Amino acid sequence: MAFSRPSSLPAMPTYRVMDSDGVIVDTKHEPSDVSTEEVITWYKNMLTVNIMDVIMFEAQRQGRLSFYMVSAGEEGIAFTISSPLATQLPQATGAAYAMKIQALQNPNTPAGVVACYFGEGAASEGDFHAALNMAATRSCPIVFICRNNGFAISTPTLEQYRGDGIASRGIGYGIDTIRVDGNDIFAVREATKEARRMALENGGRPILIEAMSYRVSHHSTSDDSFAYRARVEVEDWKRRDNPIIRLRKWLENKGAWNEELEQQTRADLRAAILKEFNAAEREKKPPLKDMFTDVYAELTEEQEAQREELRKHLEKYPNEYNINDHEDGLKGL
Structure with a gap:
């Protein structure tokens, strides 16, 4: 009789294409199915998210928006992120x-795959386990993409689990799984592309990708990460490695990027983002009724009662709310 001990088993390897200096680790595996021009587009997209994060964070501090979550250090995995945990x-x-089911009922239906992004903190929720088990038992065509950035809000991974990351859970549910270097956009792209192909095989099956990264920013505008981690640790990651730095080095090694292009691109992107942000600020907010729609085809009795209660409340205290900032004002309710 023998008990299996996780600590005696090797950790799942991490797939990468280029190292932290932007050098391809296997010269025989140089990315060949993508042009340098397209890679530059990726780079500009990551810069856009990075610059937008800074602008939005500052805007929140100025009281121009209520809440924002940043993506710094994870631009090579999912661009922007959202706050609700595991709900999707x-x-x-x-x-x-x-x-x-649609594909089985109608063979002419184009094959499709669902992609679902979430953080490693979401994998501690029960919804994660229900989703993976259902996907495995029903052979659903879905690619789960986990961003393991080291922290679930203020909780480091050492306090979240004792197993081999999130990848080991995919194996436990009988799901084909890969762990990739999330700071290597080439590795993320290759893994995602292959995962999509595999998810469509034989009528469909789930795939799990765990992308390893580090969250160099605060979790959100409501968080001060230096309360639970050392500032020197964060600064070291910023200086040492992140998706933007790594891809820039690859482009520079190719002779396709330089400091002049960097500064001009950053200036152009910042101006474009500020222009869009200022235009958005001048827009009316959505109608108040939108708080109740898009859940059911028809409003339920409870929703109707809630909407009426809100209308009466706003009529009673008209000076406490900026109703006219919304389309149609109170009439829209």
Whole structure:
């Protein structure tokens, strides 16, 4: 009789294409199915998210918006992120299952795959396990992409789990799984591309990608990460490695980028983002009724009662709310 001990097993390897200096680790594996021009587009997209994060963070501090989450250090995995934790996981599996049924009922339906992004903190929620188990047992065409950035808000991974990251959970559910270097956009792209192909095989199956990275920013505008981690650790990661620095080095090694292009591009992107932000600020907010729609085809009795209660409340205290900032004002309710 023998018990399996996780600590005696090797950790799952991490797939990477280029190192932190932007050098391809296997010269026989140089990315060949993408042009340098397209890679520059990727780089500009990552710069856009990075610059937008700084602008939005500052805008929140100025009281121009209420809440914002940044993506610094994770630009090579998912660009922008959102706050709700794990709420999309079961729904993603359900959507993939629906797509599979539709394809079975109508062979002419184009094959499709659902992609679901989430952080390693979301993998501590029950919804994560329900989603993966359903996807595995129903062979749903879905690619789960986990951004393991080291922290779930203020909780480091050492306090979240004792197993081999999130990848080991995919194996436990019988799902084909790969761990990739999330700071290597080439590795993320290759893994995602292959995962999509595999997810469509034999009528569909789930795939899990765990992308390893580090969250160099605060979790959100409501967070001060230096309360639970050392500032020197964050500064070291900023200086040492992140998706933007690594891809810039690759482009510079190719002779396709330089400091002059960097500064001009950053200036152009900042101006474009500020222009869009200022235009958005001048727009009316959505109608108040939108708080109740897009959940059910028809409003339920409870929703109707809630909407009426809100209308009466706003009529009673008209000076406490900026109702006219919304389309149609109170009439829209």
